Amino acid sequence: MMSFGILESFFWISVACSFFCFSTGFTPADQYLIDCGSPTNTTVGGRVFVADGFASKLLSTPQDILVNTSLKPITSSDDSLLYDSARIFTGPSKYTFSISQSGRHWIRLYFYPFASGNYSMSSANFSVSAQDYTLLSHFSPKNVSFREFSLNVTSETLEISFIPTNNSFAFLNAIEVVSVPNGLITDDANLVNPAVKFQGLLTQAMETVERVNMGGPRISPANDRLWRTWVPDNDFLVQANFAKNVTNIGAVKYPKGGATEDTAPPTVYGTCTEMNSQDNPTSIFNVTWEFDVDPGFQYFVRFHFCDIVSKSPNQLYFNVYINSWIAAPNLDLSTINVNILAVAYYMDIVTPVNDNGKLRVSIGPSTTVNAYPDAILNGLEIMKMNNSMGSLGGAVIASVPFSSNSKKNVGMIVGLSIACVVVVFLAVFLFLFCRRRKMARLGHSKTWVPFSIYGGTSLTMGSKYSNGTTLSAISNLGYRFPFAAVLEATNNFDESWVIGIGGFGRVFKGVLNDGTKVAVKRGNPQSQQGIAEFQTEIEMLSQFRHRHLVSLIGYCDEKNEMILIYEYMENGTLKSHLYGSDRPSLSWKDRLEICIGAARGLHYLHTGYSKAVIHRDVKSANILLDENLLAKVADFGLSKTGPEIDQTHVSTAVKGSFGYLDPEYFRRQQLTEKSDVYSFGVVLFEVLCARPVIDPTLPREMVNLAEWAMKWQKNGQLEQIIDPNLVGKIKPDSLRKFGETAEKCLAEFGVDRPSMGDVLWNLEYCLQLQEAVVQNDPEENSTNAILELSSQVNNLNNVDTTISANQFEASNADDLSGVSMSRVFSQLVKSEGR
Template sequence: MMGGGGSRIVICVLLTVLILAFLSSGFTPVDNYLIDCGSPTNTTVGGRVFVADDSASIFLSTPKSTLASSSKSVTSGDNSPLYQTARIFDETSKYSFPIRQPGRHWIRLYFNPFVSGSYDMSSASFDVSTPNHVFLSNFSVKTSVVKEFSANVTSKDLVITFTPSGNSFAFLNALEVVSVPDELITDDAETFNPAGRLKGLSWQALETVYRVNMGGPTVSFENDTLGRTWVPDKSYLIGNNLAINVSNIAAVKYVGGGATRDSAPNAVYGTAIGMNSENDPNSNFNVTWEFNVNPGFQFLVRFHFCDILSSSLNYLYFNVYIDSWLVAENLDPSGFANALAVAFYKDFVTAATVSNKLRVSIGPTKTIPGAYPNAILNGLEIMKMNNSLGSLSGPAPDVSDSSSKKNVGVIVGLSIGAVILVVLAGIFLVFCRKRRRLARQGNSKMWIPLSINGGNSHTMGSKYSNGTTATLDSNLGYCIPFAAVHEATNNFDESWVIGIGGFGKVYKGVLNDGTKVAVKRGNPRSQQGLAEFQTEIEMLSQFRHRHLVSLIGYCDEKNEMILIYEYMENGTLKSHLYGSGSPSLCWKDRLEICIGAARGLHYLHTGYAKAVIHRDVKSANILLDENLMAKVADFGLSKTGPEIDQTHVSTAVKGSFGYLDPEYFRRQQLTEKSDIYSFGVVLFEVLCARPVIDPSLPREMVNLAEWAMKWQKRGQLEEIIDPTLVGKVRPDSLRKFGETAEKCLADFGVDRPSMGDVLWNLEYALQLQEAVVPGDPEDNSINMIGELSPQINNFSHTDSSVSAAKFEASSVDDLSGVSMSRVFSQLVKSEGR
């Protein structure tokens, strides 16, 4: 338990004296607490002294804990003496460290599970947090690991809390709390947003995910002024034959305004990876590293550069990429200080990641005449940034492949998030009480219909025809009790999970009448997920269309927010194009799927008083039913279009990497033409069956849209189509399809077609594919279709009245569900509940 102030000060002085030798040649931290948990004696590791557990117990407040020791570690990978003892916490416990110098501090937590008595530490599960941040959530560990965090501490004490999960326990082998130089993490950094630099970085809590020494060996903490460890890059490098190691440690120089020895040691700046161009002046490839990361978080990526390769100034120019983004163009390392071998670094903050992979690449530039193809990188640090809830762990807010979900989650964001959650909780409470009161008053309508015809609207017809609408006299389309949802998902069986996002998880389910459903279970802790969840309700409560995924029901019992959708048997369009092993699609099926998706988007753009802009059109959001009929899904980012007297909506950029409209990105002005651009990318994705962004490919092929447009403009699109389609696509169908995609990808929205025009041309491409006329099939097919549809060869001359008439009937049909908004009015309006 905590002791008196006098002994506390004595311990502080003792700790400082014991480790004064640490970093003697570099930065000397004011606050420097090193503890060997569970150890009866001090432990010296690499010249640093970790004090005995008893000496440090003055900082610990714990109702119940146990000291543990083992002569043999469970894992054989690390024999550090710090891993041979531990302190085990059976209940919530806190370390409180006096902070003499406010500012950024390292918090390093050492874990190595072993068995001690009845405690098997590999089975432990617990949280680690400070008053402002969650570092670890439901954390468990099977092997030795050091988790390194840093945070800006402004209070007089830093309190670190260990909270066991459920009936489990927490443990810790060693602990560091150490001051960090203020200039190590500056307040701003470059971003992907052209608007400029991101501010407020100094207030961000960070977790070091990777610290890599490119082209060199491990640099241990003994050889780093801040006690960091740098690992070799080889295990992250894609294509070892493309890279070559460079070393010249003696040449490294530190100058004012650049890096210091605290930024990275000589051993990092003095080694590098370069392009293995084999003296070929025409070499054109990128050197790429791939790292596993947690989706949904932003990352601070720090590139360390030092030109130890060149023999003269302004000789080396190259580009730097994060995923598909060009973050540094024509970089000249010698130009930083007009000298060779000068160390410096560049910081970039990513958008919230959408994948569990983050790729970093360097490659030659083609815009500098005479530049020899080469590039170097000396070191790399990747640091996870806390989300808007202050967390560095657990499920992050869903980004729906968003390119710009948020800037930094600073204190203001945390406060707003808390307020929103409280308000939503209050709305739930009021609504639930109202429902219970109505039930007590004899209200026998336990089930609230979602549509005016009392059932869920389903389509009978072809994959893209207007078809007919039928209703099901079943328990679909109602407010479904939680017990029924629980049963339908086999008690939310984890093996039934078919998708995960920041809002929570999506489960496959089967209702008691045998109907298959997809169950989206909202996570009340996710601010971003709740916002998108509400948008999805609002959108789907207004629209019903055979090519939009249908909302079957909802559940709002037990503080849950659950949506139940029709189950799409064949998953996503993306899964049938590449990467999943799903059966390949023939050209006719692909055309019909594109037509179906275009119908759904056309309805969004035209079927209501104001256009609805999806904002996240991509192959992963086009779902296929058992008949391969396409339905557009995921309306969490959707936004109502501009007023009649306006041309656009000004809004923060949201969308998906590779699909994002560059005009929307530049101007932050949203119109339905942004969906058109994204759909154009989908068309090329359907044709070529490859990812829209693939940094592992040669530089000119990384971005699918740019690569395909080059071949389209050459008139040689057939050279890059999916190999399974070769010889199976009629040339005129391919020509019309390529022209349609090209129009969609016009640089300026005003030059792009409407979705109705896109739909018209896709149907024409299908007609060209299926036309069978005696004689010359290709020439005659063109003439025949031209007579049927004389105006559809040119977007700018298409008769919009004809397009409007063509879709009028289906629009009327599909508005049958608009009354659903009444059901959800209490969910989506702040004055409800």
């Protein structure tokens, strides 16, 4: 290491003035600042970048050419002087830096492809690697490009290699290698999906994707202790009018043992983007930012918070989301900081591998806390993490010997690599092309079969914010309708064709070109629900097929629309047949058969695959009826896969509909299939009594249907509150069994509730009790009637078992295809159908 002594001394002397500005802040153990190709030192923001000649001993290359230009590059950045010159590498070259203190280091690379002499740097193509990590692969900068990486350096030297590809050359305008404070990135981040601690963060190589100052101005490196650049958030906001800017820099406090000015400067914590509720206490929407990222990588996301908007503690509660996952539910910053406001705080999250090239961050009001709807975010950092091959740039760069023949070796290696990539690409292209041709020949089959592009894992994207977006990641997942075809099918969304309105948006009747009737659900940009539910609905219904689950025909995501197209259910919702419409009343037999059909659909969800699927929004508005009153369960936007085999529940934030929500789930936030059973029990009483589950116009004791009906059931007087249209038409035994079944479903604790299979059996028994008594002896306790009933029930069970087995065997491709469920989020939604 002694060979670097003189050079290092020069570095320390040349940059001493830059340390003076932050004498009370962090002083890096290692700091190399080089202006490549420059004959003189360059001062930028108080820091001195030394002339290229002084750094030549750090560089090993078979041929290096110093290039200067008298034409100033046109840039508006603070470091534009660094782009006046460059060093050209015509063969594999490397910088070797002596490291005095191990730990994380910044590597900052500056590129500007100006033309000079025989070189047009816009045609350069090269790769960059450092300490066994590929930083850039087949890189060809076309304009000013600044790349920032951070590596945990564990050796006494750090080698950064530049390797030309495709018989091209490499170049570099400037380079920084600077120590990072030890506590800046710790091994204390959580995965967002599943929500567990992430292990191994300290060893990850990272590349900065974005560093954003929410609600504030651009912050130049000279105004940041670690010489970082923070950009405003305006260009990333999905819906700018949903947000407003707040500034109160003087209020910012840094806690002991938490965030410091090294974490982020006061200008970040003292400004924020706040939810623009416009003094409307009923506002329910999210503020969302969208970022372009490289698919195939995990991302480290750091949130910066500082409550500069509240007047008192425990006033601001909000949720934080990454894509469709909730990263922080019911966040109260004053609780974190012991009831002190305006205290800087940060939170680190690691995402799953990104599949779609987009990363969305959202903030929105908490719906489980009685607080004014508001949310804030002060700053955000997004960093790409190296993949399993140690790469941040795609292909892994092979180690290349630095000799006179190395250029040929690189050309051979790169040529073989490119050939392999091209072959794979052509194979995928041909497969997709043949598949599309086949789909076209089949005339767009109504069977919606997804093409998995992500190896069976769940594809998730977006946020609860419901302004439509193009779902490029699912554009190959089956039957994607053009927007023009949807317009034609719905007569340009003719208002007279509306057949329903719910939380997601309006539902239109439609007719396809082949005469098929469809129901078209069009997302409302102002909806409380959005892209997460949209995505889950597509994934769910594209992989389950069952007689009692509504079928999805297709979807449309063009022109910022979120449109779902279902089979048309002629008789609408079960709810519309019970109350609130002029539809004819249903007979008791019809109601029992509808409940049985819905129970079969839910029973299939709970048991038809290796992991249960929990609907989470069971209600009469989500049970649809076809022309023959066949019941089908619909609306899977809130659905979630159940617990693992060795677990009893899924811990998750509360989601569902008022009046139907399992109180145990609400209290403990522990979800099981029995939560669906509870909701179905409410539906049973709704079917029997034909009234809303929550009706605030009624006397207090009658407002909640479940509580009211349970009182009458326990008193043995259920017949007193049944639908007047059913009075005298339900046989006592049938009513008794039905009431008992509903009562068991509404047990306070999930373990005391029956399974959906048991509920199904009991409802079939209710139907047999009703029919057996009618067909035989009028005496409900007749021995003959009981014997007849027993025979019928046994026969029915045998037939049902056979049918179920046959269906199970014959429908593997549809009913039992692999489940790929998004981990979605939502808020408590209204009881109306969506």
